[in-house]
Amino acid sequence: DADxxxxxxxxxxxxxxxxxxxxxxxxxxxxxxxxRQDPGLGLQLIYYSFDVKDINKGEISDGYSVSRQAQAKFxxxxxxxxxxxxxxxxxxxxxxxxxxxxxxxxxPGTRLTVL
Amino acid sequence: AQSVTQPDIHITVSEGASLELRCNYSxxxxxxxxxxxxxxxxxxxxxxxxxxxxxxxxxxxxxxxEFKRSQSSFNLRKPSVHWSDAAEYFCAVLRGYGNKLxxxxxxxxxxxx
Numbered sequence: 001d002a003d004x005x006x007x008x009x010x011x012x013x014x015x016x017x018x019x020x021x022x023x024x025x026x027x028x029x030x031x032x033x034x035x036r037q038d039p040g041l042g043l044q045l046i047y048y049s050f051d052v053k054d055i056n057k058g059e060i061s062d063g064y065s066v067s068r069q070a071q072a073k074f075x076x077x078x079x080x081x082x083x084x085x086x087x088x089x090x091x092x093x094x095x096x097x098x099x100x101x102x103x104x105x106x107x108p109g110t111r112l113t114v115l
Numbered sequence: 116a117q118s119v120t121q122p123d124i125h126i127t128v129s130e131g132a133s134l135e136l137r138c139n140y141s142x143x144x145x146x147x148x149x150x151x152x153x154x155x156x157x158x159x160x161x162x163x164x165x166x167x168x169x170x171x172x173x174x175x176x177x178x179x180x181e182f183k184r185s186q187s188s189f190n191l192r193k194p195s196v197h198w199s200d201a202a203e204y205f206c207a208v209l210r211g212y213g214n215k216l217x218x219x220x221x222x223x224x225x226x227x228x
Contacts, residue, residue: 004158040220041220042119042220042221043159043216043218044218045215045216058215090158090159103161103164104161104216106159106160109157
């Protein structure tokens with residue numbers, strides 16, 4: 001079984017709808033991240049969480065919110081989806097015990113299309 | 116601010132040929148540098164990383180990268196490319212507190228037989 005799972009893998013929705021993307025991990029890591037990937041732009045950080053009580057905004061948090069329900073679960077919500085949020089979304093985890101530079105492990109991604 | 120530049124959007128090489136993917140970074144202190152690979156429909160997989168020490172870093176799948184401080188570069192190399200290496204490759208630098216990665220725009224590698 002994969003260490004980092006994302007659901008759904010694909011989603012098509014309409015402008016104005018609320019969408020939740022879910023991420024679960026079995027690696028026992030404290031830190032979790034949400035990124036979006038757009039062609040030609042690489043990955044950009046949306047939100048990150050060091051533990052259940054610690055949530056931080058990334059570079060492009062506007063229009064998004066997150067919830068860290070448990071150490072293993074980190075959800076990303078689009079409160080009112082708009083077409084320019086069409087992208088590939090990745091969840092990642094890392095272990096805080098090794099200091100800076102810990103490897104981030106990525107999920108398979110969720111492809112979201114907003115019509 | 117930290118940034119990463121991958122000058123080549125697409126690269127095509129013949130199977131069995133050598134490969135070099137370029138990465139330049141902008142960072143004031145000693146950087147933590149990474150190369151990830153993304154195969155079609157897959158998530159990102161870590162190929163290798165550099166923190167300190169030996170400037171030539173070995174990774175998985177026969178890849179290596181060399182850190183050159185004087186050139187602010189961390190180029191990825193492979194002596195003989197296989198068709199299964201066709202993918203998108205991302206260079207990244209760690210930014211400040213919190214393990215935040217800054218990614219380059221990626222280089223798409225095509226392998227021709």
